[in-house]
Structure formats: structure tokens, C-alpha cells
Amino acid sequence: MSYQLPKFRHPDLPVNTLGYTKADYEGAISTLCAGCGHDSISGAIVRACHELALEPHRIAKLSGIGCSSKAPTYFLGKSHGFNSVHGRMPSVVTGANMANRELLYLGVSGDGDTASIGMGQFTHAVRRNLNMVYIVMNNGCYGLTKGQDSATADEGSASKKGDPNPFSAIDLPGLALQLGATFVARSFSGDKGQLVPLIKAAIAHRGFALIDVVSPCVTFNNNAGSTKSYDFVREHSEATGTVDFVPMRDEITASYAAGHTQEVTLHDGSVLHLEKLAEDLDPFDRVSAMIALEQSRVAGQILTGLIYIDKDSRDLHDVLETSRRPLNSLTEEDLCPGNKVLVNINASLR
Amino acid sequence: MQALQAVNEFVIKFANVNGTGSASANNLFAKAVFRMGLPVCPKNIFPSNIQGLPTWYEVRVSERGYLGRRGGVDIMLSVNPQSMPQDIQELEPGGYFIYDNTKPLDLRLIRSDVNIMGIPLTRICNEQYQDPRQRQLFRNVIYVGALAALLDMDFAVLTGLVEDQFKGKDKLILPNIQALELGYQYATENFDCPIGIRLRKSDRVGDNILLDGNTALGLGAIYGGATVAAWYPITPSTSVVDAFEKYAKRLRIDPGTGRRNYAIVQAEDELAAIGMVVGASWNGARAFTATSGPGLSLMSEFLGLAYFAEIPTVLFDVQRAGPSTGMPTRTQQSDILSAAYASHGDTKQVLLFPATPKECFDFGALSFDLAERLQTPIILMTDLDLGMNDNMSPPLVWEDDRRYDRGKVLTAAQLDEMERFGRYLDVDGDAICYRTIPGTHPEKGAFFTRGTSRDEYAVYTEKGEEYEKNMHRLMAKWETIKQWVPAPIETPSDRETDTAILFFGTSEESAMEARDYLAEEGIPLAAMRVRAFPFNDEVEEFIARHERVFVIEQNRDAQLRTLLMAEFELGPDKLKSVLCFDGNPISARNIRKQILLQMPGYNVTPLRRERVVAGAEMNS
Numbered sequence: 001m002s003y004q005l006p007k008f009r010h011p012d013l014p015v016n017t018l019g020y021t022k023a024d025y026e027g028a029i030s031t032l033c034a035g036c037g038h039d040s041i042s043g044a045i046v047r048a049c050h051e052l053a054l055e056p057h058r059i060a061k062l063s064g065i066g067c068s069s070k071a072p073t074y075f076l077g078k079s080h081g082f083n084s085v086h087g088r089m090p091s092v093v094t095g096a097n098m099a100n101r102e103l104l105y106l107g108v109s110g111d112g113d114t115a116s117i118g119m120g121q122f123t124h125a126v127r128r129n130l131n132m133v134y135i136v137m138n139n140g141c142y143g144l145t146k147g148q149d150s151a152t153a154d155e156g157s158a159s160k161k162g163d164p165n166p167f168s169a170i171d172l173p174g175l176a177l178q179l180g181a182t183f184v185a186r187s188f189s190g191d192k193g194q195l196v197p198l199i200k201a202a203i204a205h206r207g208f209a210l211i212d213v214v215s216p217c218v219t220f221n222n223n224a225g226s227t228k229s230y231d232f233v234r235e236h237s238e239a240t241g242t243v244d245f246v247p248m249r250d251e252i253t254a255s256y257a258a259g260h261t262q263e264v265t266l267h268d269g270s271v272l273h274l275e276k277l278a279e280d281l282d283p284f285d286r287v288s289a290m291i292a293l294e295q296s297r298v299a300g301q302i303l304t305g306l307i308y309i310d311k312d313s314r315d316l317h318d319v320l321e322t323s324r325r326p327l328n329s330l331t332e333e334d335l336c337p338g339n340k341v342l343v344n345i346n347a348s349l350r
Numbered sequence: 351m352q353a354l355q356a357v358n359e360f361v362i363k364f365a366n367v368n369g370t371g372s373a374s375a376n377n378l379f380a381k382a383v384f385r386m387g388l389p390v391c392p393k394n395i396f397p398s399n400i401q402g403l404p405t406w407y408e409v410r411v412s413e414r415g416y417l418g419r420r421g422g423v424d425i426m427l428s429v430n431p432q433s434m435p436q437d438i439q440e441l442e443p444g445g446y447f448i449y450d451n452t453k454p455l456d457l458r459l460i461r462s463d464v465n466i467m468g469i470p471l472t473r474i475c476n477e478q479y480q481d482p483r484q485r486q487l488f489r490n491v492i493y494v495g496a497l498a499a500l501l502d503m504d505f506a507v508l509t510g511l512v513e514d515q516f517k518g519k520d521k522l523i524l525p526n527i528q529a530l531e532l533g534y535q536y537a538t539e540n541f542d543c544p545i546g547i548r549l550r551k552s553d554r555v556g557d558n559i560l561l562d563g564n565t566a567l568g569l570g571a572i573y574g575g576a577t578v579a580a581w582y583p584i585t586p587s588t589s590v591v592d593a594f595e596k597y598a599k600r601l602r603i604d605p606g607t608g609r610r611n612y613a614i615v616q617a618e619d620e621l622a623a624i625g626m627v628v629g630a631s632w633n634g635a636r637a638f639t640a641t642s643g644p645g646l647s648l649m650s651e652f653l654g655l656a657y658f659a660e661i662p663t664v665l666f667d668v669q670r671a672g673p674s675t676g677m678p679t680r681t682q683q684s685d686i687l688s689a690a691y692a693s694h695g696d697t698k699q700v701l702l703f704p705a706t707p708k709e710c711f712d713f714g715a716l717s718f719d720l721a722e723r724l725q726t727p728i729i730l731m732t733d734l735d736l737g738m739n740d741n742m743s744p745p746l747v748w749e750d751d752r753r754y755d756r757g758k759v760l761t762a763a764q765l766d767e768m769e770r771f772g773r774y775l776d777v778d779g780d781a782i783c784y785r786t787i788p789g790t791h792p793e794k795g796a797f798f799t800r801g802t803s804r805d806e807y808a809v810y811t812e813k814g815e816e817y818e819k820n821m822h823r824l825m826a827k828w829e830t831i832k833q834w835v836p837a838p839i840e841t842p843s844d845r846e847t848d849t850a851i852l853f854f855g856t857s858e859e860s861a862m863e864a865r866d867y868l869a870e871e872g873i874p875l876a877a878m879r880v881r882a883f884p885f886n887d888e889v890e891e892f893i894a895r896h897e898r899v900f901v902i903e904q905n906r907d908a909q910l911r912t913l914l915m916a917e918f919e920l921g922p923d924k925l926k927s928v929l930c931f932d933g934n935p936i937s938a939r940n941i942r943k944q945i946l947l948q949m950p951g952y953n954v955t956p957l958r959r960e961r962v963v964a965g966a967e968m969n970s
Contacts, residue, residue, distance in 0.1 A: 002657075028875060040464065055792060056792070056796075057789055057790070057791060057792045057793075057796060058789050060788050060789075061631070062629075070770065072798075073798060073810070077796075078792070078793065078796050079788075079796055080786075080788035080789070080797065080798075080799070081796075081797070081798040081799065081800075082629075082632060082798070082799045082800070083798060083799070083800040083801070083802065084628075084629075084651060084655065084799075085624070085625070085651055085655055085801065086620070088621060088625045088652070089627050090622075090625075091580075091617065091622035091623075091624075091625025091628075091629065092625050092626070092628055092629035092632070093629060093633075093636075094580070094615060094619070094622070094625070094626045094629060095580060095615075095625065095626035095628060095629025095630035095631070095633070095637060096629040096632060096788075097629075098577075098578045098580075098613040098626070098635070099577070099578060099629070099630040099631075099634060099635030100631050100633050100634065100635070100788070100789065103633075103787070103788060103789050120618050120621075120622070121621075121622055121625070122617065123618075124617075124618040124622065128615075153937075158660040217689070220779075231841055235826045243677060250746035262726055282516065316615075317503070317613075320610065320613050320614075320615075321609050321610050322498075322609060322610050322611075322612070322613050323604055323609045323611050324609060324965070325608065327577035327578060327612070327613060327630075327635045328577070328630075328633055328634035328635040328787065330575075330577060330611055331754075332575065332753060334468075334604075334611055335572075335575040335576060335577065335602070335611060336572075336748070337434060337572065337573070337601040338571055338748065338750050339747065339748040339749070339750050341601065341746050342569075342745075342746050342747065344571075345569070345746065346557075346559050346745040346746055349559035349560055349561050350384075350385075350558075350559055350560070
């Protein structure tokens with residue numbers, strides 16, 4: 001069952017430029033376990049979309065199957081949603097995006113949904129640089145089937161059942177970088193200060209934007225010995241720097257400290273301000289990003305923040321040279337060549 | 351020895367080596383016959399191979415207009431030593447075996463009851479050409495030239511065709527005509543031309559065209575307004591998307607911007623291909639995929655989602671011989687059951703069965719209207735025989751005032767006037783509900799599409815009665831669908847009969863020819879061609895009207911018969927099977943024989959199916 005949130009709100013809730021309060025971006029009451037990291041990520045999505053003043057009905061939220069994939073019910077209640085088939089969300093988004101290039105596609109997946117059953121579709125969506133935000137709610141285990149290890153569980157990490165995972169982990173940001181991803185970030189469900197600007201940047205990015213969010217499973221994988229527990233992640237996360245997202249229409253007012261900082265203007269005119277960047281990371285250089293990621297992994301740390309961004313990203317519509325008008329808006333006049341053409345084709349077949 | 355005598359009624363088969371350019375020469379022959387005003391039916395019988403293995407091209411010429419496989423071969427043109435032992439055995443007594451005698455024929459192969467004619471094709475080429483590739487290519491053109499003399503063909507038709515074929519590459523025209531002349535000259539100098547089988551100009555072609563079903567399907571998708579094609583390469587369906595792309599490049603470029611009014615995505619596998627179609631259709635575009643048996647298996651999970659969540663989905667299945675990889679370059683109609691009930695759980699899928707390229711075009715375009723009107727997958731079931739062979743077909747026609755039927759899609763204005771939108775609410779009583787396209791309205795019409803159970807307002811529920819109600823509505827929709835799919839075509843017998851034949855797709859031509867044979871032998875048969883599943887009421891009435899009905903199909907397990915029995919709850923006695931599944935298109939002689947064997951009084955011992963199947967193999 002889905003339960004709707006009560007409609008009454010504090011009268012002084014702040015509204016965005018569309019006149020919407022944050023409540024207008026919320027969804028049904030979550031049925032996930034109390035304290036689940038996924039609910040925090042849903043909250044971050046709500047905040048990012050509210051602050052960016054996106055029209056909720058111009059967002060499509062899509063998912064596969066699993067705890068993570070249930071989450072889209074719990075945010076953006078005015079948006080169309082599609083809870084598809086296990087591991088197959090990327091293909092559904094690909095088709096949807098081809099049909100209408102004007103909507104924002106927000107894909108939500110989990111570690112099982114992405115790194116196991118959906119690995120093929122994930123990698124190919126990355127390769128095609130499909131214009132979408134792809135959030136992995138990564139808890140290292142299968143929650144809905146009661147806690148089996150997933151393919152992102154670190155080797156040696158033990159879930160509640162106690163047996164250390166004997167297999168090496170799939171690192172999604174590392175994999176995405178190798179596949180040519182144009183926006184790669186990692187974050188932690190417990191760090192909204194980092195996650196919200198990353199989601200905003202991912203939305204503004206034209207192309208495939210991966211955010212791998214470590215999101216502890218409070219029921220099956222939040223114990224001592226797990227590398228995806230709240231405690232472990234808090235102790236071992238290492239940020240690449242801080243990210244500040246400035247939408248196109250806003251003036252840059254914040255003053256940034258001197259030091260290692262970078263500024264990126266995204267295709268929609270918004271600006272990404274990267275501050276206190278790690279000395280050895282150039283987020284515009286794929287090789288540098290890969291090295292930083294690998295060094296952090298070897299050191300037993302979890303590298304978070306914006307890891308890589310390609311400023312000259314070309315998405316699948318650019319490559320396919322599709323019409324700038326959404327394909328789903330074309331009519332008979334645009335699409336049907338008429339009988340006269342057919343008469344000529346017939347003549348060539350005699 | 352008797353030599354076969356025939357004018358404009360015969361079967362010629364070419365035996366070649368794959369990858370030697372024989373296809374275009376053989377095609378030249380078939381098209382020349384067609385241009386002489388004669389109905390023609392060429393069939394490629396090719397291996398799963400790019401170069402080196404034996405390949406055949408069988409051409410049925412029939413002034414009477416029989417376009418199916420007849421069975422048997424009257425002229426064998428064999429230039430492949432690998433297959434000669436088999437080729438010469440296939441000939442009818444009195445037939446003609448024309449072969450490359452640069453190397454002498456193995457004496458053990460010689461049959462005393464056929465006419466053996468040698469043409470030193472390799473030697474002629476070696477004398478005429480220096481370039482090895484030319485030697486190989488022109489060898490094929492030379493035997494077409496020889497056939498022109500042997501069969502008394504109109505040589506001007508051949509030269510005209512060569513000129514058409516190489517328009518724009520004019521320097522290739524003369525060498526090809528010279529090669530034709532070389533063959534023609536050799537035949538007239540060395541044989542008594544024409545032989546007993548000959549061609550005479552006729553006027554039996556009318557305004558028909560020669561076209562393969564896959565190209566017609568690709569064109570149907572263009573005319574039907576498809577904008578998204580997602581696919582994974584698989585024989586024999588690949589040329590559907592190839593054709594779509596070819597015509598899209600010509601007909602779908604926006605004149606103002608030069609950008610494309612279509613998107614073709616080559617997917618990573620068939621699971622992704624159908625997922626893309628589902629996503630695009632959900633988002634309001636017309637989308638399709640094309641595949642064959644193995645792809646259909648992979649797509650079945652998504653087909654269940656599309657059935658249950660009621661998402662328009664168009665799938666073209668070009669069937670080949672299964673199971674598994676089976677015989678990937680040979681034809682069958684063996685995906686019927688797996689398509690009809692595709693996916694786990696209780697599902698029923700709409701199937702369309704075209705029989706001609708024109709129907710491929712018509713049904714191809716219609717699929718998009720039906721998918722949106724009925725909000726369910728439409729699976730068009732064609733096969734390798736129809737898809738990859740040139741078939742004589744009525745010309746393609748499009749009514750210019752035809753509008754696309756987008757079905758029940760709510761606009762923002764309509765949503766404004768509504769109290770509450772219910773995605774799965776049966777408002778009109780036809781069990782088809784209203785849908786919305788994402789992004790339509792700021793406040794209304796958004797819902798969660800899902801494969802899990804939900805109520806009429808698309809809200810997740812695990813209440814058994816809500817689930818059951820929805821499943822019952824889907825069955826009620828199945829009844830509505832019967833009124834929308836193409837009706838069967840019935841051909842009554844001109845004499846009273848209690849026996850009928852029933853078939854679909856590419857069995858039509860051979861079935862109707864066999865029916866003529868049997869009528870001459872005193873067995874009149876009523877006939878019905880089924881064109882869709884769910885079966886229309888006419889199909890049930892037709893079966894009820896007859897004592898026995900032979901269901902003719904190209905698979906081992908009598909899949910259409912099983913489907914008829916299951917859907918109409920018929921007992922096993924009424925429907926008899928006529929089957930062919932050796933990978934070749936079913937032939938008229940085969941059908942006649944299988945029907946005769948099962949007619950009361952024609953056979954004393956009751957037949958088990960194994961016996962019938964053995965008969966099929968003997969005479970396919």
C-alpha cells in the first residue's frame with residue numbers, strides 16, 4: 001500500500017520561483033525501514049528539485065526493481081513514474097528519452113539492479129551518454145530478499161549474517177570512468193550538504209550523470225564489519241572537495257577562499273564551483289580521476305564528491321542528430337511521406 | 351528418355367557457392383521472367399555462412415499464378431561441385447541438369463532419366479577475363495545468358511534490366527551484357543535451343559510488384575509514423591530495420607534543419623531493444639523492434655510488463671527454424687505459442703499474420719494504430735520466407751487522408767475538465783482505459799506505471815479483489831480486441847463439402863494450390879486464412895460448420911491448432927494437422943499428399959502423426 005502524506009503544511013514554508021513549496025516535490029509516505037539511507041536520498045532529490053524550481057511534471061522518474069527502485073514513489077508525486085523490470089531501467093529511459101528530449105530523466109537504481117542483473121544495460125547507457133541522472137542507492141546488499149551480498153559489497157565486508165564477502169567488489173564510478181562516462185560522482189546518504197549540489201549539477205549536465213550514493217541498509221548491513229555501515233562510511237569517506245552549484249539565473253554571491261578551486265559553466269549556463277579540491281585530482285581529466293579513485297580505494301577510503309566531468313559532453317541526441325522537436329510531438333505531416341512517394345517506390349519494384 | 355515439356359510452368363533451381371555473387375545474377379533471371387509478364391516466385395535457400403557453403407535459389411514460374419513452392423525441380427542449374435550429388439537427385443524424371451563441365455561430371459552421379467547439359471563456364475571465364483573476381487562474377491551472368499537461349503527468353507528484357515540495375519555505374523553495363531551474350535552464344539552453338547521447357551511473354555503480372563516482406567515492413571513503419579526503432583541484429587529480421595533506415599534517410603530528414611525525424615538505436619541485446627520500445631511508447635512516440643525466435647524469448651519478460659501495464663508496444667517477429675539457434679537461415683512458423691502467451695503469469699498477446707509484402711506494409715502500419723488503440727503489445731508474425739524473399743505482391747497503397755489512431759490519450763484540456771483521473775478505470779465500458787503522456791499537465795494525470803498490482807487509480811495494492819478485477823478487465827479487453835484485428839479471409843468451395851483447410855501467413859499460396867489439385871481429384875475444400883489472434887468469431891463459426899478442418903502450418907507441434915483448441919475448447923478430433931518443418935517453405939504437393947493420407951477412405955490404417963511427418967520430409 002502507498003500512503004499519502006497529509007496535505008496541510010506550515011503556512012510560511014518557503015516557495016521557489018514557481019511558487020511551489022518543498023511539499024510540492026514530495027511523494028507518498030515511505031514504506032522503507034526507519035533510518036534507511038534511501039529515504040535521505042529521496043529527501044535530497046526533493047530539495048534539489050525544489051531549489052532548482054523544476055516543474056515537477058516535466059520530470060520522469062524511472063527505476064528497476066528492489067528497495068531502491070521503490071523509492072521513486074516517495075518523492076516527486078506530481079511527476080510521471082515508471083517502476084519497470086529488474087535491471088532494465090536504462091533501456092526504458094533510453095526509449096523514453098528518444099521519444100521526448102525535453103523532459104528530465106531521473107533514474108533510480110540499486111546495487112543489485114545496476115551491478116548485477118542490470119550491468120549490461122547500465123554500461124551501454126553510459127557508453128551512449130544518454131542524457132539522464134542515474135542515482136545508485138548503494139547499500140551492498142539485497143534488502144528486499146533479506147540481506148544477501150550484492151556485487152558492490154567489498155571483499156571481506158560482512159553483513160548482519162556475519163560471513164565475510166569472498167568476492168571482489170564492482171566499483172561503479174571506476175567502471176563508469178573506464179566506459180567513458182561524462183559525469184561521475186559519489187556521495188553518502190548521510191551527507192546532504194554534499195549530495196544536494198551534486199544532484200543539481202548532475203541535472204544540469206547534458207549526458208549521462210552517475211551518482212553512486214552509499215546508502216546504508218539499517219536492517220541487514222549496518223553492523224560492525226560492514227564497509228557500508230553509517231559508522232564505517234563516516235570514518236572512511238574522503239571528499240574530493242566541496243561542490244557549490246549556482247543556477248544560471250542566480251548571481252554568484254558567495255566568496256570563495258583562495259586555493260585549489262575550479263569553475264565549470266555547464267551547457268545550460270549554470271556554474272559549478274569546486275572548492276578545496278584535492279591537490280592530486282583534476283576533475284576534468286579522466287586519467288587523473290581514475291588514479292585518484294584507485295588510490296583512495298587502495299588506501300581503504302571512500303572517495304566522495306565530484307570525481308569527473310566532461311565539459312564538452314555530447315549526448316545521444318547530438319550523436320544521432322535527431323530533430324530538436326521531441327519525436328513524440330511529430331504528426332502525420334512530419335512523418336508520413338504520402339501515396340505519391342509510394343507510387344514511385346512501386347514503380348522501382350517492377 | 352522423355353524430356354519434360356512445359357511453357358511458362360516450371361521450377362528451376364540454381365545451386366551456387368555462397369559469397370560468389372550468384373544472388374544478383376539469379377535475381378536478374380527471376381526479374382526478367384517477371385518482366386516478361388509471368389508470375390514468379392524466387393526463394394533463397396541459404397546457409398548460415400558468409401562465404402563457401404552451398405546456397406540455392408529456387409524459382410517457381412507459373413503463368414497460372416501459383417506463387418507457393420510446388421515441390422520438385424524441373425531444371426537444375428548446378429555450378430557447385432559440393433552439392434552436385436544432391437542436386438541431380440532432386441530433379442524430376444525428364445528434367446534438365448545444366449552444369450559447369452569444365453571438369454567432367456563424376457560418372458557415379460549420372461542419372462539416365464534426366465537430360466544432362468554441360469556448359470564450360472569456368473573455362474569460358476578463364477579465357478575471357480584476367481581478374482579472378484571478374485571470372486567468378488561473370489560466370490553467373492554467363493549462365494543467365496545461356497538460359498535465355500535455352501528457354502527462349504526475350505534477350506532485350508535482360509539487357510534492359512542490366513541497364514536499370516547499373517544506372518549511374520554505366521561502365522558496368524556493357525561488360526555484363528557481353529557476359530550474357532557469351533552464354534547465349536555458347537548455348538545456341540552447342541544445343542538445340544530452345545529445350546522442352548520454355549518461356550513465352552504473357553500479361554499475367556498486372557500492376558504487381560516484386561518485393562521482400564522485410565522491406566515492406568520497414569516501409570510500413572515509416573508510413574505508420576514510427577519514430578523510434580530499437581533492435582539487436584538477428585537473421586532473418588535485420589533487413590526490417592535496414593529498410594526502415596534506408597527509407598528514413600530519404601523520407602524523414604527535416605527539410606528546414608536537416609535533422610532526423612527518427613532515432614534508431616542498436617541495442618546491446620533484445621532485452622534492451624524491447625525495453626527501449628516500451629519506454630518510447632510510454633512516452634508517446636511510436637516505436638518498434640524487429641527480431642526472431644531467440645529474441646522473442648528474451649523479450650518475453652518485458653512483453654508481460656507491457657501487457658499488464660498496458661503500454662502500446664510493436665514487435666515484428668520474423669520467424670526462423672528453432673528451437674535455440676535451430677536453423678537460423680531457414681523458415682518456420684514456430685513462434686506462435688511462445689508469442690501468443692509470451693511472459694510468465696496469465697498473458698495473451700495480440701498477433702497479426704501477414705501473408706504478402708502488401709500485408710506486411712499494411713499490417714506493419716496498422717500495428718501502431720492497434721497498439722495505441724488497444725494499449726497492448728502487437729506482435730506481427732512473419733517468417734524468413736516472406737521476409738527475405740522477393741514475393742510478387744499487389745502494389746503498396748496509402749490513403750492520403752488517413753489519420754493515425756492515437757487511441758485514448760488525454761490532453762491537458764481534457765484533464766482540466768476531469769474530477770479525478772484513473773489510469774486503469776474503465777470509463778467507456780470497452781475495458782480500454784484512458785492514458786496520459788508524461789509532461790502533459792502540471793497538476794493532473796501523473797501516475798506510476800508499474801508491473802506490480804495496483805488499483806484503478808494506479809496506486810499500488812496487494813488486495814486480491816483489486817488484482818482480480820483488473821485481470822478480469824484485461825479479459826474483457828481481449829473481447830474488444832477481436833473487433834479491431836483483421837478479419838479472416840474465407841474462400842468457400844463451389845461444391846458442397848464438409849471438409850476445410852485453415853492456414854495463416856506464408857502457407858497460403860501452397861495451400862490454395864493444393865486445394866485446386868484436390869478439387870480436381872474430387873475433394874472440394876472450403877478455405878480460411880486466419881489473419882490475427884485473438885481469433886475472430888468467424889473462425890469459430892467456420893470450424894463449427896465443417897466436419898473436419900485441416901490446419902496447415904510450418905512447425906512440428908501444430909501450434910496454431912493447439913491455440914485453436916485452447917481458445918475454442920475444441921476436442922482433438924475435429925482439427926487435423928498438415929505440417930512442414932524441415933526449414934523449406936511448405937509445398938503444394940506436400941500439402942496435397944498429407945491431406946489425402948488423412949481423408950476417410952483414402953487410408954485404411956489410422957495414421958499417427960509420426961507417419962504424416964515422415965511424408966512431409968519425403969516430399970518437401
